[in-house]
Amino acid sequence: MVAYVLYSALAGLAxxxxxxxxxxxYFLQDLRYALTGIQIAIRIGRFKRQKPFYSILDCFLDxxxxxxxxxxxxxxxxxxxxxxxxxxxxxxxxxxSTHVHLREGDTVALFMxxxxxxxxxxxxxTKLGCTASLLNCNIRSKSLLHCFSCCDAKVLVAxxxxxxxxxxxxxxxxxxxxxxxxxxxxxxxxxxxxxxDKIQQASDEPLSRELxxxxxxxxxxxxxxxxxxxxxxxxxxxxxxxxxMASFIQNVAGVRSDDIIYIYLPLYHSxxxxxxxxxxxxxxxxxxxxxxxxxxxxxxxxxxYNVTVIQYIGEIMRYLCNPPKRDNDRDHKVRxxxxxxxxxxxxxxxxQRFGDICICECYGATEGNIGFVNYTGKIGAIGKExxxxxxxxxxxxxxxxTEREEPVRDSRGFxxxxxxxxxxxxxxxxxxxxxxxxxxxxxxQTEKKKLTDVFVKGDAYFNSGDLLRIDSEGFVYFQDRIGxxxxxxxxxxxxxxxxxxxxxxxxxxxANVYGVKVPGHEGRIGxxxxxxxxxxxxxxxxxxxxxxxxxxxxxxxxxxxxxDTLLLTGTFKQMKVKLAEEGFNPAVIKDPMFYxxxxxxxVPMTQQIFNSIAEGTVRL
Ligand SMILES: *[C@@H]1O[C@H](CO)[C@@H](O)[C@H](O)[C@H]1NC(C)=O
Ligand SMILES: CC(=O)N[C@H]1CO[C@H](CO)[C@@H](O)[C@@H]1O
Numbered sequence: 202m203v204a205y206v207l208y209s210a211l212a213g214l215a216x217x218x219x220x221x222x223x224x225x226x227y228f229l230q231d232l233r234y235a236l237t238g239i240q241i242a243i244r245i246g247r248f249k250r251q252k253p254f255y256s257i258l259d260c261f262l263d264x265x266x267x268x269x270x271x272x273x274x275x276x277x278x279x280x281x282x283x284x285x286x287x288x289x290x291x292x293x294x295x296x297x298s299t300h301v302h303l304r305e306g307d308t309v310a311l312f313m314x315x316x317x318x319x320x321x322x323x324x325x326x327t328k329l330g331c332t333a334s335l336l337n338c339n340i341r342s343k344s345l346l347h348c349f350s351c352c353d354a355k356v357l358v359a360x361x362x363x364x365x366x367x368x369x370x371x372x373x374x375x376x377x378x379x380x381x382x383x384x385x386x387x388x389x390x391x392x393x394x395x396x397x398d399k400i401q402q403a404s405d406e407p408l409s410r411e412l413x414x415x416x417x418x419x420x421x422x423x424x425x426x427x428x429x430x431x432x433x434x435x436x437x438x439x440x441x442x443x444x445x446m447a448s449f450i451q452n453v454a455g456v457r458s459d460d461i462i463y464i465y466l467p468l469y470h471s472x473x474x475x476x477x478x479x480x481x482x483x484x485x486x487x488x489x490x491x492x493x494x495x496x497x498x499x500x501x502x503x504x505x506y507n508v509t510v511i512q513y514i515g516e517i518m519r520y521l522c523n524p525p526k527r528d529n530d531r532d533h534k535v536r537x538x539x540x541x542x543x544x545x546x547x548x549x550x551x552x553q554r555f556g557d558i559c560i561c562e563c564y565g566a567t568e569g570n571i572g573f574v575n576y577t578g579k580i581g582a583i584g585k586e587x588x589x590x591x592x593x594x595x596x597x598x599x600x601x602x603t604e605r606e607e608p609v610r611d612s613r614g615f616x617x618x619x620x621x622x623x624x625x626x627x628x629x630x631x632x633x634x635x636x637x638x639x640x641x642x643x644x645x646q647t648e649k650k651k652l653t654d655v656f657v658k659g660d661a662y663f664n665s666g667d668l669l670r671i672d673s674e675g676f677v678y679f680q681d682r683i684g685x686x687x688x689x690x691x692x693x694x695x696x697x698x699x700x701x702x703x704x705x706x707x708x709x710x711x712a713n714v715y716g717v718k719v720p721g722h723e724g725r726i727g728x729x730x731x732x733x734x735x736x737x738x739x740x741x742x743x744x745x746x747x748x749x750x751x752x753x754x755x756x757x758x759x760x761x762x763x764x765d766t767l768l769l770t771g772t773f774k775q776m777k778v779k780l781a782e783e784g785f786n787p788a789v790i791k792d793p794m795f796y797x798x799x800x801x802x803x804v805p806m807t808q809q810i811f812n813s814i815a816e817g818t819v820r821l
């Protein structure tokens with residue numbers, strides 16, 4: 202009898218996983234995710250306790266010792282092993298310390314495109330215990346000076362190809378006593394020193410760890426600039442802990458030590474640098490570096506270099522799906538794509554066309570203290586709720602008023618959590634384990650990103666600026682960036698949702714939806730910039746039928762603007778603010794425009810229509 206009870210109890214135990222699995226079909230994935238999370242927490246804990254603490258640079262040096270001959274970087278026709286990269290960076294470090302006397306704690310601005318020297322210089326600065334400020338290599342004049350001044354750097358190191366841009370701001374830099382170095386042969390401009398000859402003369406002997414003895418997990422490692430939707434760029438402070446956390450994404454995504462990653466995203470942004478490069482160092486893999494994204498060379502590069510892991514952001518995946526299908530679309534070794542911002546329809550297209558690639562959609566902001574990863578493979582979701590994750594980084598979705606652009610507060614002044622299935626603003630608690638380092642020299646913007654007295658008096662949360670939804674099974678969906686939603690007739694309009702509908706109209710290839718202000722009306726009315734498919738005209742009838750059938754009247758774009766190409770921001774997101782400011786006046790906008798006349802359909806926009814709207818004789 203006793204034996205029988207024991208047996209059934211044991212059998213029951215053995216069946217427990219099956220029961221859990223049947224109850225929750227994501228059980229195994231949840232479990233794997235939890236185990237990875239725990240592993241990461243243990244590792245971070247160990248790095249913290251280690252004296253001196255263990256940085257990404259130490260990890261790189263370990264790889265150099267372990268696999269000196271393994272290829273680290275492939276760039277155009279050159280390749281560099283881990284050992285070569287180490288030596289190159291020793292030389293840069295020595296050149297900088299001899300000629301500039303850089304010391305632990307100093308900040309140096311890097312102004313360079315994607316090229317191996319970017320890596321050598323960053324490694325060199327890290328070896329000296331310095332902080333690198335990663336300037337966007339596309340900015341010029343005033344913005345360049347603004348970004349430079351954000352981080353208190355005394356030295357600027359620029360790529361050879363950016364000499365023109367540097368000369369433009371040189372007088373101001375010289376006034377401020379900044380030393381300017383160019384990676385290039387001798388330079389005859391007064392005030393610009395060549396760094397290349399100094400590097401060539403320097404020895405490649407390793408540098409002493411003593412040089413960075415006081416750097417710890419909380420010391421700033423990098424400044425990365427984030428633009429946000431408006432205003433000047435801000436320098437997000439990335440400390441060593443944050444750097445480690447971001448690079449662990451590759452762990453969660455399942456990158457293996459024999460993978461080869463393709464980095465074409467700019468290294469001055471967090472996607473390319475933290476998720477791409479730092480993750481690659483952690484795994485000790487080979488990086489294929491490319492100057493910049495090119496849809497036409499993308500797959501050829503993947504074939505040429507045997508790439509197995511790619512990254513994406515924003516509209517990149519759509520760009521890859523746009524060109525006509527080719528026979529060799531599936532001839533590649535790519536097995537994993539990681540990034541964020543893919544739309545559900547593109548996601549499905551991409552898989553169908555390029556084969557069985559595991560897409561790991563993640564969510565996170567450069568300066569944020571929270572992230573999600575789609576560890577289950579649910580199409581469209583950016584992640585899934587997990588109690589361990591929530592315990593580690595407490596977050597909530599709260600009710601948001603898009604009109605007043607602030608969270609809704611209850612009678613006691615606290616924020617209100619939205620029920621499951623409803624869209625809300627993601628906020629993440631700022632605490633010891635989930636700090637928010639803010640922006641360099643910008644207290645005002647740092648404070649602006651913080652929300653206080655959220656659920657209890659005195660608490661503080663990071664305001665992500667993103668609207669998310671969590672469904673009944675716990676899947677997390679990205680809905681909108683604040684600003685990507687506008688309000689019309691008291692209703693919220695989600696621009697991505699409207700765009701998804703427009704894309705179902707046959708003639709439309711790309712759609713960018715935004716809200717424009719109309720004199721005498723509250724809120725913003727819908728407008729869409731469209732790119733049409735090759736050799737197709739705007740089919741006003743089909744477009745009207747579709748929006749009428751699928752969208753409530755307040756969400757239908759009242760104005761349509763046809764463009765040859767839709768502009769993107771530096772992070773491959775659609776440009777909305779500028780278009781919204783341009784409005785819908787045909788006297789200003791030269792692109793063909795259409796106006797949705799009530800109960801009639803899209804008609805060509807005229808000055809007369811504009812005038813009647815502006816004068817208020819036509820109410821929208
Ligand atoms: C890619 O892989 C093939 C076969 O596995 C090999 O012959 C080739 O040399 C590899 N190419 C590079 C650039 O490593
Ligand atoms: C890490 C991971 O499991 N990612 C999944 C994300 O979703 C795609 C879509 O199907 C899956 O293929 C991936 O496996």
